[in-house]
Structure formats: C-alpha cells, structure tokens
Amino acid sequence: MKESDRVRLIKDRAEYAVAGVHKGDVGTIMMGDVRNGYVLVFFDGNYYINEYGYRLMSEIDVGVRVEDLEVIPD
Numbered sequence: 343m344k345e346s347d348r349v350r351l352i353k354d355r356a357e358y359a360v361a362g363v364h365k366g367d368v369g370t371i372m373m374g375d376v377r378n379g380y381v382l383v384f385f386d387g388n389y390y391i392n393e394y395g396y397r398l399m400s401e402i403d404v405g406v407r408v409e410d411l412e413v414i415p416d
Contacts, residue, residue: 343413345374349383353410361404368414372403380405 343349347370351358354365363369369385387400 343371343374343381343408343411345371347371347374348414349411350414351383351385351406351410352412355407355410358404358406358410362402363404363406369402376408379407379409381408381411382406383411 349369349371351363351365351367351369358364363385367385369383371381372384373382375381383404383406385402385404387402389397389399392398
C-alpha cells in the first residue's frame with residue numbers, strides 16, 4: 343500500500359465506528375508511512391451543497407490498521 347491508493351475497509355472495529363467508518367467504506371491513503379501498524383485514510387463522505395452553491399464531499403480521516411484494508415485495483 344502506498345499514498346494515494348484507493349482502499350476498502352474490510353473489518354469493523356469500535357475505534358472506526360466512533361469516527362463513523364464501517365466495513366465496506368472506501369477511501370484514499372493520505373500518508374503512506376505505516377506508523378505502529380496504522381495508515382491515515384480519508385474516507386469518502388456525503389455530498390452537500392455549501393452556502394455558495396458548490397457541491398462538496400465531506401471526508402472522514404481515520405488512522406486504520408493496515409491489515410483491515412484492501413487495495414482497490416485501478
């Protein structure tokens with residue numbers, strides 16, 4: 343796994359659920375350095391319209407254990 347890889351969460355854990363992330367959610371690795379077995383993943387959130395009329399996506403950033411992720415092939 344490396345920075346900018348698209349990944350899917352393959353295991354539920356309480357520490358992820360607290361942040362609002364669950365098995366099957368998809369995100370992008372933002373920092374490829376593995377630290378204590380974790381990588382930082384920005385999970386895709388919900389789309390919303392801001393006060394200026396732009397369509398944006400909320401993101402949830404979570405430290406995830408490497409073994410709980412699978413890389414989505416291009």
